[in-house]
Amino acid sequence: MSDRKPVDYSAFPDARGHFGPYGGRFVSETLIDALDHLQEMYASLKDDPEFQAAFDYDLAHYVGRPSPLYLAERLTERAGGARIWLKREDLNHTGAHKVNNTVGQALLAKRSGKRRVIAETGAGQHGVATATVAARLGLECAVYMGAEDVKRQSPNVYRMKLLGAEVIPVESGSKTLKDAMNEAMRDWVTNVDDTFYIIGTVAGPHPYPQLVRDFNSVIGREARRQSLEEFGQLPDALVACVGGGSNAMGLFYPFLNDGDVRMFGVEAGGDGLETGRHAAPLSAGVPGVLHGNRTYLMEDEDGQIIETHSVSAGLDYPGVGPEHAWLKDIGRVEYVAANDTEALDAFRALTRTEGILPALESSHAVAYALKLAGTMKPEQNIVVNLSGRGDKDIFTVAAIDGIEV
Amino acid sequence: MSEQVENRIDRRFAALRAEGRKALVTYIVAGDGGIENTVPLMHQLVASGSDLIELGVPFSDPMAEGPVIQKGHERALAHKASLRRCLEMVAEFRRDDPETPVILMGYANPIERMGAEVFADAARDAGVDGALTVDLPAEEAGPLSELLAARNLRNIFLLTPTTSEQRIRAITELASGFIYYVSLKGVTGAGNLDLDSVRENLARIRRHTDLPLCVGFGIKDGASARAVSADGDGAVVGSVLVSAIGEAGDGALARERVAELVAEIRGELDR
Numbered sequence: 001m002s003d004r005k006p007v008d009y010s011a012f013p014d015a016r017g018h019f020g021p022y023g024g025r026f027v028s029e030t031l032i033d034a035l036d037h038l039q040e041m042y043a044s045l046k047d048d049p050e051f052q053a054a055f056d057y058d059l060a061h062y063v064g065r066p067s068p069l070y071l072a073e074r075l076t077e078r079a080g081g082a083r084i085w086l087k088r089e090d091l092n093h094t095g096a097h098k099v100n101n102t103v104g105q106a107l108l109a110k111r112s113g114k115r116r117v118i119a120e121t122g123a124g125q126h127g128v129a130t131a132t133v134a135a136r137l138g139l140e141c142a143v144y145m146g147a148e149d150v151k152r153q154s155p156n157v158y159r160m161k162l163l164g165a166e167v168i169p170v171e172s173g174s175k176t177l178k179d180a181m182n183e184a185m186r187d188w189v190t191n192v193d194d195t196f197y198i199i200g201t202v203a204g205p206h207p208y209p210q211l212v213r214d215f216n217s218v219i220g221r222e223a224r225r226q227s228l229e230e231f232g233q234l235p236d237a238l239v240a241c242v243g244g245g246s247n248a249m250g251l252f253y254p255f256l257n258d259g260d261v262r263m264f265g266v267e268a269g270g271d272g273l274e275t276g277r278h279a280a281p282l283s284a285g286v287p288g289v290l291h292g293n294r295t296y297l298m299e300d301e302d303g304q305i306i307e308t309h310s311v312s313a314g315l316d317y318p319g320v321g322p323e324h325a326w327l328k329d330i331g332r333v334e335y336v337a338a339n340d341t342e343a344l345d346a347f348r349a350l351t352r353t354e355g356i357l358p359a360l361e362s363s364h365a366v367a368y369a370l371k372l373a374g375t376m377k378p379e380q381n382i383v384v385n386l387s388g389r390g391d392k393d394i395f396t397v398a399a400i401d402g403i404e405v
Numbered sequence: 406m407s408e409q410v411e412n413r414i415d416r417r418f419a420a421l422r423a424e425g426r427k428a429l430v431t432y433i434v435a436g437d438g439g440i441e442n443t444v445p446l447m448h449q450l451v452a453s454g455s456d457l458i459e460l461g462v463p464f465s466d467p468m469a470e471g472p473v474i475q476k477g478h479e480r481a482l483a484h485k486a487s488l489r490r491c492l493e494m495v496a497e498f499r500r501d502d503p504e505t506p507v508i509l510m511g512y513a514n515p516i517e518r519m520g521a522e523v524f525a526d527a528a529r530d531a532g533v534d535g536a537l538t539v540d541l542p543a544e545e546a547g548p549l550s551e552l553l554a555a556r557n558l559r560n561i562f563l564l565t566p567t568t569s570e571q572r573i574r575a576i577t578e579l580a581s582g583f584i585y586y587v588s589l590k591g592v593t594g595a596g597n598l599d600l601d602s603v604r605e606n607l608a609r610i611r612r613h614t615d616l617p618l619c620v621g622f623g624i625k626d627g628a629s630a631r632a633v634s635a636d637g638d639g640a641v642v643g644s645v646l647v648s649a650i651g652e653a654g655d656g657a658l659a660r661e662r663v664a665e666l667v668a669e670i671r672g673e674l675d676r
Contacts, residue, residue, distance in 0.1 A: 016544060024544070024545050025542065025544055025545060026513055026540040026541060026542070026545055027468075027540055027542065028468070028469045028539050028540060028542070028563060028565075028587075029542050029562070029563040029564060029565045029567075029568055029576075029587070030563075030565040030566075030567050030587060030590055031567075032542055032544075032567070032568070032572065033567040033568065033569060033572075034567070036569075172472075172475055172479075173465065173466065173479075178466065179466075182466050182467075182468050185468050186468065186469075186471070186592045189469070189590060189591060189592060190590060190591040190592065190595065190597075191590075192567065192590055193590070286518075287517075288514045288517050288518060289512075289513040289514045289517050289540065290466060290514060291466075291468070292540070294517075297514070299514065299518065301518070302487035302488060302489065302515060302518065303464075303488065303514040303515035303516070303517060303518030303519065304463075304464065304465040304482065304487075304514075304515070305465040305466050305514070306465075
């Protein structure tokens with residue numbers, strides 16, 4: 001680590017949205033004008049104290065921040081090594097980190113004067129978080145969701161409907177998150193005059209990877225401050241799950257310039273990397289272009305995107321945010337995978353040792369943290385991003401257990 | 406951009422201009438209806454009056470396409486079509502048709518996977534005349550444009566109702582072959598064509614370039630093709646053909662249906 005040339009991480013993306021060779025703006029011409037406007041608006045508001053104050057107010061009074069940093073003592077005991085701290089994003093309003101971003105983008109949507117917002121969703125957490133802010137602001141809301149995901153995440157589908165959103169099942173392609181994103185892009189191209197697209201992860205065309213990261217980096221800023229308060233130093237390691245990568249980017253970003261803090265992004269290993277049935281583009285993919293950015297992808301020899309597999313709908317995506325692709329290449333973050341079984345074991349372990357039901361997505365981070373802690377010393381500290389709560393997943397887990405709920 | 410030797414696209418548009426005729430550009434998805442049926446379909450398009458063929462390169466995530474062409478991509482992929490196969494099809498087509506321009510229309514990732522330089526060489530060798538890569542806007546198109554230009558291939562760009570004056574200037578400087586004007590805000594095959602907006606925007610673009618202007622998206626028949634090309638140089642027709650190929654199921658019937666559709670549009674354009 002010591003021979004690495006210092007990089008100023010805050011200087012990325014560059015003016016055209018690139019993180020090294022990744023990122024950029026790979027969309028059809030119709031959307032460029034809307035992206036230019038969004039970029040200009042965000043550039044003018046990013047450092048505007050009034051805008052930041054409005055955002056901070058919403059995070060405190062609507063989302064319920066700061067979220068606690070919780071020492072998981074019995075989980076630590078079970079792992080037998082470093083202390084495991086949980087950054088409790090599961091305690092946010094709507095139950096996941098996703099709302100940090102939708103509250104921020106809602107402020108942008110409001111400023112832009114658009115009457116309608118759209119979103120794509122996998123597990124439904126981002127859809128719920130979008131429907132929530134749309135309800136609060138009185139905006140029309142349409143959420144695109146793969147038909148497969150509509151089936152496996154029915155509680156969230158109903159939540160969105162209760163919130164007044166139209167949930168549109170997407171029947172094309174593999175009927176999951178990637179297809180929902182295609183369909184949301186098609187909607188946006190068609191309704192670009194009156195519609196604001198709230199992308200839910202640190203992917204997509206510039207400036208989305210940047211603004212979703214910025215809105216979520218409240219996670220890392222709090223964790224940094226809380227670490228100093230709770231144990232008087234920075235953590236030795238950060239662990240977060242990575243699908244598109246927004247919760248991980250949010251946790252990692254404020255620590256990137258702290259060279260001694262190791263970071264681990266945990267992808268969905270599905271049935272195991274060796275089976276090919278997984279959703280781990282950073283661990284086993286190649287660079288390519290999809291959904292507006294250049295990044296690591298899961299694809300075949302002809303450049304066709306292939307179907308992914310994960311027990312968690314929120315990680316079931318063949319791409320990943322471009323900043324992660326770059327952080328992997330330069331070696332700042334280590335990307336690993338936890339498979340379905342490991343995630344399910346971690347889900348049960350956390351539930352039984354701490355009384356916290358984690359989302360299956362976040363369970364991947366917990367699974368890796370359990371392994372990692374065992375290799376570290378008891379006086380060391382790991383911060384795990386507990387990105388969401390698992391209530392939405394009890395039907396999935398029950399089905400695996402052969403139980404009808 | 407460096408001075409280019411005239412290629413098939415330039416010759417075709419020059420000839421049409423000399424005759425005072427509008428160009429009919431036809432789009433099908435390579436491999437849709439079966440790999441072996443694509444080249445015969447291409448010849449049929451030409452026989453029925455198509456001036457230029459846009460061969461769609463199938464992609465798993467065709468973001469800019471409406472439902473009709475999405476299904477065409479899915480059918481083509483089920484037949485194991487790929488960028489490599491497309492290039493083979495063009496090479497085969499060229500054996501019997503040395504003059505009709507063919508451009509490949511598709512998405513960036515299959516080209517990324519093949520490697521842009523390998524693609525540019527293979528495209529030239531196969532007899533391709535240009536490429537239109539939907540998700541490669543001017544900002545990201547530089548490297549591919551240079552590789553294509555060095556091989557005397559054209560890089561076709563889209564202009565849309567949302568393209569600013571400043572971007573029109575920049576893109577027309579980078580563009581070659583012809584300009585593809587997207588008639589509406591939406592996906593291929595959409596139904597919200599606005600002729601007044603098309604007319605205004607073509608005039609706006611014309612102030613910046615002498616390149617031929619072809620209008621596509623939402624062109625369903627001879628009447629709409631005639632209407633949109635009145636102020637431009639041609640019309641692009643895709644979804645109606647892809648829909649017919651999908652419904653036909655077998656190769657002979659697909660050729661018959663496509664022949665009827667293209668002949669009707671040709672007739673209206675020449676009227």
